Amino acid sequence: MAVRAELNADLTDLELAVALATAAGDLLLSVRADSGLSGRDLGDVGDRRSDDFLQEQFARLRPDDAVLSEESTDDLARLDARRVWIVDPVDGTREYGTEGRADWAVHVALWERGESGDGNLTAGAVALPALGITYASDPAPVAPVVGLAPPRTDRARVVVSGSRPPAFADSVASALDAELVPVGSAGAKAMAVVRGEADAYVHGGGQFEWDSAAPVVVAQAKGLWCSRIDGSPLVYNQRDTYLPDLIICRPEVAESVLGASRP
Numbered sequence: 001m002a003v004r005a006e007l008n009a010d011l012t013d014l015e016l017a018v019a020l021a022t023a024a025g026d027l028l029l030s031v032r033a034d035s036g037l038s039g040r041d042l043g044d045v046g047d048r049r050s051d052d053f054l055q056e057q058f059a060r061l062r063p064d065d066a067v068l069s070e071e072s073t074d075d076l077a078r079l080d081a082r083r084v085w086i087v088d089p090v091d092g093t094r095e096y097g098t099e100g101r102a103d104w105a106v107h108v109a110l111w112e113r114g115e116s117g118d119g120n121l122t123a124g125a126v127a128l129p130a131l132g133i134t135y136a137s138d139p140a141p142v143a144p145v146v147g148l149a150p151p152r153t154d155r156a157r158v159v160v161s162g163s164r165p166p167a168f169a170d171s172v173a174s175a176l177d178a179e180l181v182p183v184g185s186a187g188a189k190a191m192a193v194v195r196g197e198a199d200a201y202v203h204g205g206g207q208f209e210w211d212s213a214a215p216v217v218v219a220q221a222k223g224l225w226c227s228r229i230d231g232s233p234l235v236y237n238q239r240d241t242y243l244p245d246l247i248i249c250r251p252e253v254a255e256s257v258l259g260a261s262r263p
C-alpha cells in the first residue's frame, strides 16, 4: 500500500495505520535532516515529535479510541477500551540517532476487543522511513529491496538485536544451519523476514508491547509464524506491557526455531 492517503477520519483503520506511520516517518526524516542533532539528543527529539504528532492525530481522527505509546504516560484507560492503538513513535531509537543507519521504524497497530472480552491485533503498519517503504497488515506480496541485503546464499539467516542478542541465538543458528545477522529495531528485523531476506527473527531478554505489536500484525497478515519463545500466543493490551520475547519466522522453520529457543 504505497499510496499516500490524506489524513482524514474516513480512512479505514488499516489505511489510517499506514498513513500515520508514513507521515510520522516523514516527520522523523525531516527532524533528522534539519535539527543539527545526532545520537541520543536526536533520538529524544525524534521520539517526542513523532509521539506528539501521533497523539494529536488519534485525538482528532479516532477520539473514542485509547492509545498505548512508548513515549506517553499510560493512564490504563485502555484496559476498559474496546479499541486501543499500540504505537512506537521511533523503534530503533539508537539507530535513528546514528548517521547512515536505515534500520529504524515507526509502528502503528490496532488492538480490538472481541465478543468474549479478549482482544486481538486487527490492523497495523510498520514504516521504514529511510527506505521510503511502509508495510501494511494485508496479504499483498512484498517486493524485495534491491541492494539492501547481501545476495541470498543457500545458508539461512536469522536476524537478532545488534546490542542485545538473545542467549539462545547460537542454538537457533545451529538448528537452522543459519548465519546470525545483527539488525537494529524490531520493526526492521521483522520486515526483513517479511521481505524474505531472513528466515527468522528471534528475541529474548526484554521488550514491550509497542516493540512488537505492529511488526507482528504485519507479519501475521503475510502468513508468517509469530509467537512467544515457548510457542504460546503473543497477547496485547495487558496491564503489564512487558512482553520480553518473540519469534517471527517462516512457518516451515517454526518447529526448529521453537525447539532451539524454548526456555
Ligand SMILES: Nc1ncnc2c1ncn2[C@@H]1O[C@H](COP(=O)(O)O)[C@@H](OP(=O)(O)O)[C@H]1O
Binding pocket: 070, 088, 090, 091, 092, 093, 094, 160, 161, 162, 163, 164, 183, 184, 185, 186, 204, 205, 206, 207, 208, 211
Ligand atoms: N532487553 C531489552 N529490554 C527492553 N527493551 C528491549 C530489550 N532489547 C530490545 N529492546 C527494545 O526493542 C527494540 C528493538 O531493539 P533491538 O534493535 O536491540 O532489537 C528497541 O526499542 P526502542 O528503540 O523503541 O527503544 C529496544 O529498546
Ligand SMILES: [Mg+2]
Binding pocket: 070, 088, 090, 091, 092, 186, 210, 211
Ligand atoms: Mg521499540
